[in-house]
Amino acid sequence: xxTKEMCQIVSHKEIAAxxxxxxxxxxxxxxxxxxxxxxxxxxxxxxxxxxxRPISISSFDKKKNQFTMIYRKEGKGTQLLSQLDTGEVVxxxxxxxxxxxxxxxDKGQIALLVGGGIxxxxxxxxxxxxxxxxxxxxxVFGFQSESDVFYEKEFSNYGExxxxxxxxxxxxxxxxxxxxxxxxxxxxxxxGPTPMLRAIKQEYSNKKVFLSIEERMGCGIGACFACVCxxxxxxxxxxxxxxxxxxPVFRAEEVLI
Amino acid sequence: xxRLNVELPGLKLKNPIMPASGCFGFGREYSQLxxxxxxxxxxxxxxxxxxRFGNPxxxxxxxxxxxxxxxxxxxPGLDKVISEELPWLSQYNVPIIANVAGSVEEEYxxxxxxxxxxxxxxxxxxxxxxxxxxxxxIAFGTIPEVAKQLTRKVKEVSEVPVYVKxxxxxxxxxxxxxxxxxGGADGLSMINTLVGMKIDIKTGKPILANRTGxxxxxxxxxxxxxxxxEVSQVTNLPIIGMGGIQSAEDVIEFFxxxxxxxxxxxxxxxxxxxxxSIIEQLPELxxxxxxxxxxxxxxxxxKQNGQLAYHRS
Ligand SMILES: Cc1cc2nc3c(=O)[nH]c(=O)nc-3n(C[C@H](O)[C@H](O)[C@H](O)COP(=O)(O)OP(=O)(O)OC[C@H]3O[C@@H](n4cnc5c(N)ncnc54)[C@H](O)[C@@H]3O)c2cc1C
Ligand SMILES: Cc1cc2nc3c(=O)[nH]c(=O)nc-3n(C[C@H](O)[C@H](O)[C@H](O)COP(=O)(O)O)c2cc1C
Ligand code: FES
Numbered sequence: 001x002x003t004k005e006m007c008q009i010v011s012h013k014e015i016a017a018x019x020x021x022x023x024x025x026x027x028x029x030x031x032x033x034x035x036x037x038x039x040x041x042x043x044x045x046x047x048x049x050x051x052x053r054p055i056s057i058s059s060f061d062k063k064k065n066q067f068t069m070i071y072r073k074e075g076k077g078t079q080l081l082s083q084l085d086t087g088e089v090v091x092x093x094x095x096x097x098x099x100x101x102x103x104x105x106d107k108g109q110i111a112l113l114v115g116g117g118i119x120x121x122x123x124x125x126x127x128x129x130x131x132x133x134x135x136x137x138x139x140v141f142g143f144q145s146e147s148d149v150f151y152e153k154e155f156s157n158y159g160e161x162x163x164x165x166x167x168x169x170x171x172x173x174x175x176x177x178x179x180x181x182x183x184x185x186x187x188x189x190x191x192g193p194t195p196m197l198r199a200i201k202q203e204y205s206n207k208k209v210f211l212s213i214e215e216r217m218g219c220g221i222g223a224c225f226a227c228v229c230x231x232x233x234x235x236x237x238x239x240x241x242x243x244x245x246x247x248p249v250f251r252a253e254e255v256l257i
Numbered sequence: 258x259x260r261l262n263v264e265l266p267g268l269k270l271k272n273p274i275m276p277a278s279g280c281f282g283f284g285r286e287y288s289q290l291x292x293x294x295x296x297x298x299x300x301x302x303x304x305x306x307x308x309r310f311g312n313p314x315x316x317x318x319x320x321x322x323x324x325x326x327x328x329x330x331x332x333p334g335l336d337k338v339i340s341e342e343l344p345w346l347s348q349y350n351v352p353i354i355a356n357v358a359g360s361v362e363e364e365y366x367x368x369x370x371x372x373x374x375x376x377x378x379x380x381x382x383x384x385x386x387x388x389x390x391x392x393x394x395i396a397f398g399t400i401p402e403v404a405k406q407l408t409r410k411v412k413e414v415s416e417v418p419v420y421v422k423x424x425x426x427x428x429x430x431x432x433x434x435x436x437x438x439x440g441g442a443d444g445l446s447m448i449n450t451l452v453g454m455k456i457d458i459k460t461g462k463p464i465l466a467n468r469t470g471x472x473x474x475x476x477x478x479x480x481x482x483x484x485x486x487e488v489s490q491v492t493n494l495p496i497i498g499m500g501g502i503q504s505a506e507d508v509i510e511f512f513x514x515x516x517x518x519x520x521x522x523x524x525x526x527x528x529x530x531x532x533x534s535i536i537e538q539l540p541e542l543x544x545x546x547x548x549x550x551x552x553x554x555x556x557x558x559x560k561q562n563g564q565l566a567y568h569r570s
Pocket of ligand 3 (some may be wrong): 216217219220221223224225226228244245
């Protein structure tokens with residue numbers, strides 16, 4: 001069930017350059033079904049900025065009724081959000097969309113989790129759940145430079161974690177796709193910039209690949225047709241998926257990106 | 258006391274609040290959030306003869322107190338709307354206003370003829386004002402003679418009253434309103450979105466893949482109010498007003514300008530419960546303002562004192 005709730009902030013801190021970790025209390029945590037689902041946050045009480053901001057759920061705790069998000073301070077909306085303090089409340093609509101299918105990998109298999117920049121957060125809960133299930137997880141994360149890196153230690157608790165930076169200031173210099181080539185695995189779960197997703201989709205068409213994709217949204221619940229993408233294998237060109245309500249996670253072959 | 262029930266051609270509404278076309282799909286999504294029976298009516302997404310995918314993405318861009326959209330009339334097509342969406346909606350005791358679109362006159366006529374036969378469609382909203390499609394749409398909405406002709410053709414085949422949705426992208430809105438009235442329209446709905454553009458300062462390129470899009474939200478409210486104020490004084494047609502409505506106060510302002518019912522679009526994205534909350538707040542606001550019934554508010558901004566209904570304040 002989708003709920004709109006005034007959620008109290010439990011903690012809110014900057015964990016890397018302009019990267020914030022925000023934990024809130026919400027009764028709807030019990031409704032979260034899978035890692036990779038997202039919420040729609042109203043960042044102002046007024047009408048400017050107008051639209052809600054889609055942010056992924058990066059982890060949740062059903063016992064405490066809390067969930068955590070990690071976001072980058074980008075434009076007007078996330079800037080306003082970053083100013084909120086512990087104890088204040090935020091208007092959140094969620095949980096939304098469909099997440100990563102943990103059931104698609106078996107115990108003992110190897111899952112590769114590939115994240116680019118602010119696409120890393122939703123993989124955290126996924127990594128936790130896969131590990132609990134006995135799946136072997138490996139992480140490859142790409143960032144611009146050293147000051148952008150976050151959660152490396154947290155992910156390391158669950159499995160091997162390789163960080164790449166574009167400028168080489170930390171970890172391996174280069175792109176995630178360069179590193180993946182040398183790894184063995186049974187399936188890929190990935191979230192990040194579209195060019196990265198596209199490269200992975202093309203390179204590993206023979207493997208199980210799950211992508212979480214982004215698009216600008218209006219309603220966030222499937223009513224406005226703002227966030228559609230075309231589906232794969234459709235000669236008519238008219239069939240589509242709504243990223244907010246059918247996704248944001250898709251099997252790579254399901255969508256054209 | 259029911260202060261909110263209103264009657265318009267084809268529409269007996271328990272309250273004058275309805276979601277605007279394109280902002281509510283066919284109701285399924287919002288039905289997960291609240292009981293659609295609370296609504297006065299529902300204006301469903303534009304329907305064309307064939308399935309349409311619409312424009313490439315990005316299709317929306319936020320602007321100051323508003324947003325641009327260039328969805329491009331994506332919809333499942335006439336057959337699916339008639340065989341799946343409308344029957345699903347019939348579980349609710351809510352009149353449906355079907356938004357009719359097309360590229361050519363024949364397409365509008367076909368959609369109107371077929372969709373108006375559905376038992377829960379109580380009126381049509383003739384969309385002659387979509388700014389986001391390459392052909393049709395906008396021409397029908399900006400040339401009075403063309404709009405009049407199309408209205409006439411659609412009226413000939415429709416089994417329910419026809420509300421023509423006016424485009425604000427014209428120099429003379431009154432002329433357009435009079436033209437469709439002469440064409441036989443039963444009512445007006447106004448306003449559709451205003452053509453705009455937003456350019457990304459990082460890339461230097463328009464954000465929308467379609468480059469231009471329709472502006473909606475609080476930013477356009479003063480324009481909607483002004484246009485309804487002008488049009489309501491010179492036609493006899495009832496007006497369903499829309500454009501930036503987000504509160505009960507806004508609804509009253511639209512009625513004062515000359516509306517007899519209102520639709521809420523973009524505000525649903527900001528607060529998905531906006532329609533039921535407005536419906537809940539209106540009676541109290543009417544009480545505070547001294548009205549027994551919301552219809553007393555229609556046209557108050559321009560009616561002579563003598564014409565005004567009795568009013569306590
Ligand atoms: C399903 C989903 C999950 C996401 N999860 C995260 C996350 O966990 N952490 C994170 O930092 N970011 C995430 N994003 C991206 C995040 O939504 C944008 O960075 C954010 O909306 C930008 O808002 P702003 O006010 O900072 O920027 P502005 O430039 O002021 O935003 C203007 C408008 O554009 C939209 N917009 C801008 N960039 C994006 C984008 N990349 N994707 C979608 N809409 C955008 C905004 O929502 C707003 O409507 C996610 C996006 C989606 C679609
Ligand atoms: C995403 C979106 C899609 C829309 N689609 C349609 C449509 O299919 N047909 C139509 O007549 N108007 C459409 N509109 C216009 C609205 O019905 C309404 O006239 C306009 O948005 C002004 O109202 P608002 O400011 O409350 O949104 C759309 C508006 C938006 C924002
Ligand atoms: S954002 Fe409205 S359909 Fe996805």
